[in-house]
């Protein structure tokens with residue numbers, strides 16, 4: 040289940056704990072991230088400060104949360120293109136709920152529920168109607184975006200309930216941002232689920248060979264529906280963080296989020312064919328994306344170039360991964 | 370004796386490691402024109418790897434390859450193919466939605482002056498190519514419509530259109546019926562006469578005397594001897610392969626009045642099988658035999674709910690049950706070891722343990738607090754089966770895609786023995802398994818039936834295996850049950866007499 044198992048080491052000549060450690064996708068990616076930090080740190084004195092690193096974890100939080108759910112989806116052999124729209128839709132539901140006096144927790148619950156419900160529809164389309172995930176979630180991308188726009192006539196909602204801002208703006212002990220903590224907790228739970236629960240195991244099994252899973256008695260449809268619900272739920276969590284940070288909910292929010300989330304997952308080395316990958320690698324993938332954006336900003340390079348850079352990095356990462364696999368195969 | 374001419378092929382000092390584990394140690398191998406050189410050896414001995422190096426699917430770490438005495442170096446499979454080396458894989462590389470003709474000439478399609486595909490000419494060429502291998506199929510059909518035997522012929526025809534001089538056949542007969550095997554052997558003889566050199570890998574040692582000129586035994590990545598067919602003695606060969614003799618074997622018998630665990634009544638699916646009735650008792654092994662295409666696998670799929678029958682009834686331990694999908698069958702304690710391990714048996718990206726325990730966990734057994742996977746239990750269960758089946762792998766956390774074919778099959782077997790379903794339908798359970806491990810599989814199946822109170826419906830094209838294991842043998846032909854023989858009555862001859870009977 041671990042990366043080190045599924046994909047033996049590229050440092051095969053080494054043996055012992057060191058090679059196990061290095062062969063772990065998440066660990067070797069972490070070194071790449073460190074390298075990136077060192078390089079950027081050498082280029083700008085501002086970069087390598089505790090504050091800025093924390094800033095990166097904050098900026099990376101939204102993508103990281105969405106990427107966590109996306110990891111399950113991609114591990115199961117699917118794809119979820121609708122996350123950006125689910126993100127906006129669940130934020131708008133929370134905003135409306137706050138305006139309608141649902142209270143803090145009621146409104147958050149409403150938003151999370153909305154995200155999960157859209158995820159359910161995705162899962163239903165894929166598992167029960169048997170449609171390709173690409174099509175179902177592409178359609179849902181448009182539907183949920185429409186929903187988000189309809190909810191408040193296409194205008195943002197400002198001035199959210201008191202106390203809501205802690206989620207996105209609070210800092211524990213005045214240092215560690217609350218979103219960073221949320222991300223860590225979510226990833227620990229996801230790791231645990233993938234490693235220790237049948238739900239996690241069957242996610243890999245379905246991604247690797249759905250027919251073999253079905254013949255082994257895995258309830259594939261239920262499982263797939265659950266996976267898309269999880270993706271919807273975690274996307275909604277990300278939406279809460281963002282809404283709290285901006286103190287508003289935006290019907291146009293989350294634009295391009297699917298690109299960044301899928302990018303984080305594939306930079307993490309999870310196979311788009313399903314069945315292979317590790318959750319912490321996605322976290323580092325998200326941090327790499329956030330680092331590049333942050334670094335380019337600090338170096339004063341235009342935001343337009345950041346898009347170019349992010350896209351290029353994703354393609355490069357997948358290409359390198361392909362090279363590595365080919366070399367291992369022979 | 371002096372060499373009249375240089376070898377068609379010579380491989381010298383070939384070494385190959387995967388992930389730091391050496392699987393080929395200074396292998397030598399040679400082949401003459403017009404010769405069949407057979408490679409035998411245990412699962413994981415390195416046979417396929419050596420051949421993949423020859424066809425440049427893998428690169429050797431060191432060593433040399435000579436063709437007609439000339440050193441060659443291939444970096445890409447296309448180069449090996451251009452040099453006249455073709456492989457007939459057990460898992461076919463064809464584009465199954467394309468027509469036979471297109472597959473034959475893929476990459477070399479005849480064109481008209483406008484640069485478009487000249488179909489008339491393509492079909493002409495294809496017909497000629499198919500004729501050359503004795504295949505009587507319409508070249509316009511998509512490849513997916515063909516049975517396994519015909520696909521193989523198409524692959525051989527494709528090799529010939531590329532002017533192959535060396536043809537590698539990796540376990541070509543593993544999934545063929547006797548008649549198809551005969552046809553293949555006839556073709557092999559014809560190819561030999563044309564001067565083609567053939568490298569042939571098989572676990573069916575009884576075939577050797579029909580086609581081999583020389584036999585090389587591989588063990589743990591080393592060549593431990595080459596013999597001409599005149600020198601070959603099967604018992605001796607087995608000893609060279611597995612390092613011991615096969616043991617005599619007593620299958621025992623089920624308790625005479627054991628109760629009935631499975632009853633199939635009036636099973637019918639249009640065009641596939643009709644009015645199938647039989648029973649299975651506790652402790653019993655019943656073989657379902659017949660020619661390929663007789664409908665055996667389809668009946669098994671009907672029982673298990675993969676494709677339920679149009680009509681008919683299933684009784685499990687006397688109770689009428691409804692099975693609409695595999696989950697239902699599993700709940701009624703029926704397991705199904707399918708014949709195609711790549712398509713329906715294994716998750717290639719999952720590791721050995723995860724594959725072995727999939728049905729076990731899917732049945733919701735043994736969770737910690739009723740919720741969590743019990744990794745310790747998983748290790749115990751899988752260690753035991755991996756040991757008794759002699760699964761060759763670096764460790765059990767290795768993804769099964771890195772295992773040799775026979776070792777993958779062992780994982781499928783362990784998976785279903787581990788599932789502990791008391792009724793096991795086993796479709797070609799020993800496909801591609803070496804002769805030593807096969808013995809162990811047989812022992813495990815007998816043990817499962819006699820000691821653990823299981824019952825096995827065995828589908829096997831391997832008649833000696835069916836005869837050795839089964840208490841009763843059911844024979845199917847053209848979708849119908851045409852005969853039943855007890856252990857005492859059954860012989861290969863009588864089974865074939867039933868199987869070949871025509872309406």
Ligand SMILES: Nc1ncnc2c1ncn2[C@@H]1O[C@H](COP(=O)(O)OP(=O)(O)OP(=O)(O)O)[C@@H](O)[C@H]1O
Pocket residue numbers: 367368369387388392410411412413414415416417418419761762770771772773774775776801803
């Ligand atoms: N791509 C690969 N990556 C890692 N290990 C491999 C790979 N291919 C083969 N091996 C290992 O090399 C060894 C030899 O495998 P090979 O497939 O050549 O065996 P084989 O003799 O063909 O066995 P079988 O009779 O089961 O087909 C095995 O231990 C196998 O696990």
Ligand SMILES: [Mg+2]
Pocket residue numbers: 416417418539773774775
């Ligand atoms: Mg092999």
